[in-house]
Structures are given as C-alpha cells and as structure tokens.
Amino acid sequence: MNTPPVIATRGLAKRYGSFAAVTDMNLSVPSGTISGFLGPNGAGKSTTIRMLLGMVRPSGGTATVLGFRVDDPRESLEIRRRVGYAGEDKRLYDYMTAAQIIRFTRSFFPGWRLDLERRLLSDFRLPLDRRIKKFSKGMRTQLALLLAICRGGELLILDEPTEGLDPIMAERLLEVLVGLAADGTAIFFSSHQIAEVEQIAEHVFIIDGGRLLVDGSLESMREEYRRVDLVFDTAVPDDIRTGLAVPGVERVSVSGRTARLFVSRNVDHVVHRSRALHATAVDVLPIGLKDIFLESLKTARRTDALV
Amino acid sequence: MLWYKAWLETRSRFLLGVVLVGAVTLFFVAAHPFMIRQWQSDLVLHPDWPEPHWFRRALADYPYFLWHFLFAELLQNAWVLSAVLLGLGGIAQEAVQGTAGFTLSLPVSRRRLLAVRTVVAGAELVVLGFLPAFLLPLGSALAGRTYPLGSGLAHSALMVGGGLGFFGLTVLLASVLRDEHTPMLIGVSAAALLYFVLQTYADDAVRAPLWARILDLPGLMAGPPDLASPGDVPWAGLLLSLAAATLLLGASFHLTLTRDY
Amino acid sequence: MFTRPAPGSGVPIYLQLMQQVRHALETGALRAGDQLPGIRVLAEALVINANTVAKAYRELEHEGVLELRHGAGAFVAESTPHAVNTSLVAIVQPAVRELIDELASRGFAEAEIRRLVEAELARRFGVGTSLSRPTRNR
Numbered sequence: 001m002n003t004p005p006v007i008a009t010r011g012l013a014k015r016y017g018s019f020a021a022v023t024d025m026n027l028s029v030p031s032g033t034i035s036g037f038l039g040p041n042g043a044g045k046s047t048t049i050r051m052l053l054g055m056v057r058p059s060g061g062t063a064t065v066l067g068f069r070v071d072d073p074r075e076s077l078e079i080r081r082r083v084g085y086a087g088e089d090k091r092l093y094d095y096m097t098a099a100q101i102i103r104f105t106r107s108f109f110p111g112w113r114l115d116l117e118r119r120l121l122s123d124f125r126l127p128l129d130r131r132i133k134k135f136s137k138g139m140r141t142q143l144a145l146l147l148a149i150c151r152g153g154e155l156l157i158l159d160e161p162t163e164g165l166d167p168i169m170a171e172r173l174l175e176v177l178v179g180l181a182a183d184g185t186a187i188f189f190s191s192h193q194i195a196e197v198e199q200i201a202e203h204v205f206i207i208d209g210g211r212l213l214v215d216g217s218l219e220s221m222r223e224e225y226r227r228v229d230l231v232f233d234t235a236v237p238d239d240i241r242t243g244l245a246v247p248g249v250e251r252v253s254v255s256g257r258t259a260r261l262f263v264s265r266n267v268d269h270v271v272h273r274s275r276a277l278h279a280t281a282v283d284v285l286p287i288g289l290k291d292i293f294l295e296s297l298k299t300a301r302r303t304d305a306l307v
Numbered sequence: 308m309l310w311y312k313a314w315l316e317t318r319s320r321f322l323l324g325v326v327l328v329g330a331v332t333l334f335f336v337a338a339h340p341f342m343i344r345q346w347q348s349d350l351v352l353h354p355d356w357p358e359p360h361w362f363r364r365a366l367a368d369y370p371y372f373l374w375h376f377l378f379a380e381l382l383q384n385a386w387v388l389s390a391v392l393l394g395l396g397g398i399a400q401e402a403v404q405g406t407a408g409f410t411l412s413l414p415v416s417r418r419r420l421l422a423v424r425t426v427v428a429g430a431e432l433v434v435l436g437f438l439p440a441f442l443l444p445l446g447s448a449l450a451g452r453t454y455p456l457g458s459g460l461a462h463s464a465l466m467v468g469g470g471l472g473f474f475g476l477t478v479l480l481a482s483v484l485r486d487e488h489t490p491m492l493i494g495v496s497a498a499a500l501l502y503f504v505l506q507t508y509a510d511d512a513v514r515a516p517l518w519a520r521i522l523d524l525p526g527l528m529a530g531p532p533d534l535a536s537p538g539d540v541p542w543a544g545l546l547l548s549l550a551a552a553t554l555l556l557g558a559s560f561h562l563t564l565t566r567d568y
Numbered sequence: 569m570f571t572r573p574a575p576g577s578g579v580p581i582y583l584q585l586m587q588q589v590r591h592a593l594e595t596g597a598l599r600a601g602d603q604l605p606g607i608r609v610l611a612e613a614l615v616i617n618a619n620t621v622a623k624a625y626r627e628l629e630h631e632g633v634l635e636l637r638h639g640a641g642a643f644v645a646e647s648t649p650h651a652v653n654t655s656l657v658a659i660v661q662p663a664v665r666e667l668i669d670e671l672a673s674r675g676f677a678e679a680e681i682r683r684l685v686e687a688e689l690a691r692r693f694g695v696g697t698s699l700s701r702p703t704r705n706r
Contacts, residue, residue, distance in 0.1 A: 032619075033617065033619050034617055050408075050567075050568075053411065053412055054411070055407075055408065055411045055412075055567065055568045056567040056568070057565075057567060073416060073417075077414055077415075077416060078414075080412055080413065080414040080415075081414040083412075085408075085412040087408030087409065087412065088408070089405040089406075089408050090409075091404065091405035091406050091409075092406060092409055093312070093315075093316075093406055093409075094404075095315050095316065096315065100315075103308075104308045104311065104312060105413070107308040108308070108413050108414055108415070109414075144409070147409070148412075171615060174615045175612055175615050178611050178612055178615055178616065178617060178618060179608065179611075179612050181617065181618060181619075182607070182608040182611055182612070182618035183608075194576075195575065195576055198575035198576055199575040199615060199616060200615065200616060200617050201617065202617045202619050202620065219580040219581065219582060219620065219623070222578055222579060222580040222581075223580055225578070283683070283687050283690075284687075284690050285578070285683065285686060285687075286577065286578030286579055286686075287578045288575075288576040288577060288578045289575075289576065290576060291578075
C-alpha cells in the first residue's frame with residue numbers, strides 16, 4: 001500500500017495565452033489499481049494527460065510518471081517506454097494495414113504482450129489486411145486501444161477509451177482492463193461514461209475548469225456521500241444555512257417546505273443538526289457517482305461565481 | 308521501423324517524382340533527332356525568324372541541347388516540384404490528421420522522428436536528382452548517341468546542392484503551419500513565382516538587378532553548360548544555398564522540438 | 569451465482585458483493601466448505617475492480633463467513649455466523665414480494681419503492697448505510 005504513486009503532479013499548470021487550461025493540479029494516482037479521471041468537455045483532462053506524455057509542456061508546477069519527470073526529454077522517453085497510451089484522437093496511419101501498424105508498434109516495445117494481442121484481435125475481430133483508411137471509427141478505436149494495451153507497460157493511460165465503441169465492445173474492454181489491473185498494471189483513464197468509471201475504478205478524480213475538485217476512493221465516497229432530504233412543518237427556517245454550516249455539507253437547496261442537502265461526509269452529524277432544526281422528516285439516501293459528479297460541479301461553479 | 312514509416316509516407320510522392328523526372332529526361336533524349344530536323348528545315352524555310360542565344364549551339368552540340376532543356380529548364384522544374392512535395396509531412400501535419408498523439412506516444416525522441424523523416428525524404432530527393440545522370444547516358448546509348456556520365460553526375464550534383472533550399476523551405480512551412488494544404492500551396496507558389504520573375508531576365512536582354520541575381524537559384528542549379536573542371540563550379544553560390552537549406556532545416560528542428568502537440 | 573453489482577446505486581460494490589454471498593448462504597446456494605471463485609476470475613466475470621472483490625472477501629473473512637486459505641482461495645467457513653435457516657427465508661420472502669407487488673399495483677414507481685425501503689432500513693440500522701450493516705466508525 002505504500003508504493004509510490006504512478007502519477008504525481010504538484011501545482012501542474014498549462015496556460016495558452018490568457019486561457020488557463022490546467023491550474024494548480026495536484027494528482028496522486030495510486031499504483032496497482034484503476035483510477036478514473038472525470039470532467040466535462042474542456043475541463044483540461046486531455047491537456048493534463050498530454051503533459052504527462054510529454055506532448056505539451058507544462059507552464060508551471062512539476063509532474064512525474066513512474067518517478068520520471070515529464071519535462072525532461074530524456075526522462076519523458078523513459079515514460080513512453082513504460083506507459084501504454086491511447087489519446088483522445090484515435091486516428092492512426094491511414095496508409096498502413098492493421099497488421100502493418102501492429103508490427104510497427106510492436107517493434108518499439110520489448111515487453112509487447114502477444115497473448116493480449118491475440119485475445120483482442122479475436123475479441124474485436126479486426127481485419128488484419130485491410131488498410132486503416134477503410135476502417136470504421138469503432139474499428140479504429142479498437143485498434144488504437146489494442147496498440148496501447150499490448151505495449152505491456154506498467155501504467156496504461158487512456159483518454160476516453162470507450163468513445164465510439166458499442167456497448168458490447170466497451171464491456172469487453174472493461175473486462176480486459178479489470179484483468180490487467182488484477183495483474184498489477186495501474187490504469188488511469190478519462191471518460192464521459194460515469195457508469196463505466198463507477199464500475200471498474202477504485203479511485204476517482206473529478207476536474208472542472210482545469211482544477212481538481214474531487215479526489216478520493218470510490219468505495220469510501222459511496223459510504224460517505226449522501227443526499228439528505230429534509231421536510232419542515234411550516235417553512236424551511238431562514239437560518240438553515242448557518243444552522244447546517246458544518247464540514248461535509250456541500251450544498252443546500254431550498255424549495256417550499258423542503259430542503260435538500262448534498263453531503264460529502266459526517267452525515268450522522270448533519271442528521272443530528274437537521275433534527276435540531278426541527279425537521280419533521282429526514283431522509284438519507286446514498287448517491288451514485290453521477291450525482292456526486294454533477295453536484296461537485298455545481299458547488300464548484302457556484303463558489304467560483306461568488307469569488 | 309521509423310524508416311519504414313517514413314518510406315510509406317513518402318513513397319507515392321517519390322514514385323511520382325521518378326515518373327516525372329524520368330519522363331522529362333527520356334522525352335528530350337527521344338525527341339532530339341526530330342527537333343533538330345525541324346529546326347534545320349526552319350532555318351531554310353524561315354531565315355528571317357529571330358534566333359535565341361542558345362539556338363546555334365543546341366543545334367550542333369547534343370550534351371548542350373540536353374543541358375539547356377533539362378538541367379536549365381524542365382528537369383529542374385520537375386525536381387523542384389518533387390523537392391517541395393517531399394518536404395511536406397511531419398508532426399505538425401500529423402497533428403492536423405489526428406495521428407500526432409499516436410506518433411508522439413512512441414518511445415522515440417522528436418529529434419529522431421524529424422531526423423528520420425528528413426533523411427528519408429532527402430535521400431529520395433537525391434536519388435531523383437541523380438536519376439537523370441544515369442538515364443541520360445543509358446538512353447542516349449540506346450538512341451545511338453553518347454552522353455558522358457561524368458557530365459551528368461556533375462550537373463545532377465549541382466542541381467541537388469543548389470536546390471535543397473526548396474526542400475528546406477517546405478520542411479519549415481510544414482512545421483510552422485497547422486494546415487494540410489497551405490504548406491504545399493505556399494511552397495509551389497513560391498517556386499513558381501521565382502521561376503516566373505526570373506524568366507524576365509533569362510535571355511540577358513535586360514541586365515538582372517542585384518536581388519534577382521542573389522535569388523537566382525534556377526541559374527545556380529543549372530550552372531554553366533560545361534562543368535569540366537572544379538573551377539567551373541559556382542562554389543560560393545552553392546555553399547550559400549546549402550547554408551540556407553541547413554538554416555531552414557535547423558529552424559524546423561528547433562520549432563518541432565519546442566512545440567506543443 | 570453472482571450477479572452484476574449495480575455500480576450507480578451509491579452502495580459500495582464490496583457491500584453489494586458481501587450481501588450476495590450472504591444471500592447465497594441463506595438460500596443454500598453456498599454451503600460450508602464450498603470454494604468461491606478466485607478474485608481475478610470473479611472480477612473479470614463481473615467486470616469490477618479486483619481490489620473490490622478482495623475487499624469483500626477480506627471483510628467476509630473478518631466476519632467469519634469465509635476462510636481465505638493462502639494460495640488455495642476462498643472457502644465458506646465450516647460454521648458461519650450467518651447460517652440462517654433456509655426455511656425462514658422461504659417464509660419471509662413471499663411477504664416482501666407481496667408488499668412490493670402491492671405498492672407497485674398502487675402506482676408506486678420502482679425508485680419510490682426503493683426510497684421507502686431504504687429509508688426504513690436507514691431508520692432501523694442507522695443512517696450511514698442503507699444496506700446490510702451500521703456505519704463503521706472512522
């Protein structure tokens with residue numbers, strides 16, 4: 001459990017002119033498990049990932065992948081030797097056939113996983129002798145994922161891996177990822193599909209506007225995040241926000257006689273305080289990652305507006 | 308395997324160049340007897356027609372005839388077009404096509420990526436440049452004439468050395484511009500414009516101004532009709548042109564190494 | 569025997585898995601001495617993180633339900649504290665089914681029924697979790 005993180009960033013930042021794509025990003029991606037990287041479009045996920053692979057130079061902060069610094073060209077080379085990667089854009093060389101690009105990619109990686117290559121080829125049923133130019137988008141995505149996974153890296157970084165895959169193929173992929181992680185490969189993947197992150201990830205990072213909002217173990221988030229619905233006899237007391245100003249209450253929304261709380265921890269204490277405010281009914285409900293995601297974004301954006 | 312990638316990426320342009328350069332070269336070898344016959348009858352039938360300055364010598368001197376039409380004109384054009392086309396490609400262009408992410412995720416430095424691509428395209432360009440040096444003696448022999456190999460080699464070398472700047476220019480354009488077609492359009496237009504403007508001074512009817520003489524790459528690549536001794540080679544111009552090509556390539560390396568993709 | 573956990577329910581997956589094992593013991597699908605699937609096999613079959621399966625097995629071992637034999641795998645303990653008699657479950661289950669059928673016939677949607685049940689579970693067992701056990705102190 002004390003193995004160092006596979007990805008560690010401190011104050012990582014990327015500015016394009018006056019636009020801050022990534023700001024003060026502190027990631028610590030644990031080894032030996034699957035971590036999900038969530039955020040709306042334009043949140044800075046791909047920029048962060050491209051900085052890790054040495055494609056984009058950070059404007060500030062530091063970052064290491066498997067202990068190698070991302071901004072040193074020689075160390076970046078070591079990172080790319082040890083990391084499997086499939087980017088957001090999964091287009092490949094149109095002028096090669098699937099067999100050619102597999103042979104081409106294999107030549108760079110001594111630890112190439114022939115067993116996985118065979119398995120994925122039969123799972124995906126890719127036509128080996130067809131030119132990639134004639135591949136459908138789904139087939140191209142499958143091939144790009146195969147080329148990332150079979151590198152045999154200690155770490156697999158995937159940017160939107162299931163985008164463009166049908167549900168069956170997406171499930172096959174998740175199965176492969178789960179198996180790889182069980183064998184000790186660390187996996188860091190971004191996704192818009194919250195359900196699949198929820199299914200296989202052990203750790204979750206949520207970012208918005210280039211900033212890290214949530215960083216935690218998914219199972220402990222499931223145990224701690226709650227929605228609390230309060231019903232009051234006549235009206236919601238005016239002082240509800242001050243009355244519930246305790247750590248863990250992220251957001252309070254009031255409508256008529258009811259108030260809804262978004263709680264990130266300390267739910268027992270929150271319930272206790274709610275009863276002290278004379279709520280007649282207190283409903284505590286577990287919430288899924290989708291709601292945690294949406295609520296975190298709302299809370300962060302509201303705080304931004306206040307600042 | 309990077310070499311293999313670079314070859315696959317450039318081979319169609321290279322083959323186009325082979326066809327272009329080969330066709331132009333062999334055309335003038337094959338057409339020589341017909342053109343001479345036509346000119347001789349013109350001389351008899353139309354003695355009043357004006358004669359360009361090269362006419363009498365081309366009529367009498369076969370190697371000069373070939374030099375004039377090939378190394379000083381159409382072959383040079385074909386080779387420069389190939390140089391512009393073979394300079395295209397690279398990481399910035401891959402970024403446009405969406406494959407840069409894959410390429411840059413390979414455990415290869417950007418320096419090496421660019422070097423392999425430049426060396427492969429440059430080598431193809433050299434092959435294209437020296438192709439006529441071998442085609443001319445061979446074609447001539449088949450047609451029952453002779454063309455010295457040494458002369459072809461010397462002219463090819465001068466054409467390649469003097470013209471590498473065109474290659475450097477498109478390599479740089481392709482590294483700067485993130486657009487699929489603009490680098491080619493600019494490269495081809497720049498070459499065409501240069502040829503068009505310099506055409507004005509081709510017949511020495513007007514003395515070319517200084518800038519036109521400095522920019523006279525076509526003149527440099529053509530060289531003097533006879534390259535018999537090292538003294539005939541325009542060394543200063545050649546070195547200047549090679550320096551410019553190196554500078555352009557250096558700039559594209561610098562840009563490619565420091566850019567975000 | 570195992571079914572896909574519902575990752576979106578907000579209930580930790582390892583708790584859902586533990587519940588499935590307990591249920592299998594109650595119905596007799598699993599009996600003392602039976603071997604459970606390996607961690608990796610189960611993770612791939614259910615497409616969930618292997619560490620989650622490991623955690624469920626560890627917790628069940630802690631409760632005395634399973635025995636983890638090093639290198640051999642996970643086995644149902646010879647005397648499990650959860651050994652509920654099967655007949656009782658058989659009696660109770662129709663009552664629960666009846667209640668749910670009743671609510672559904674009165675027009676309650678699935679989400680509403682779930683909410684009612686979970687609220688009652690929370691009232692009975694504490695607010696921290698709505699399934700299976702009181703919140704752990706942390």
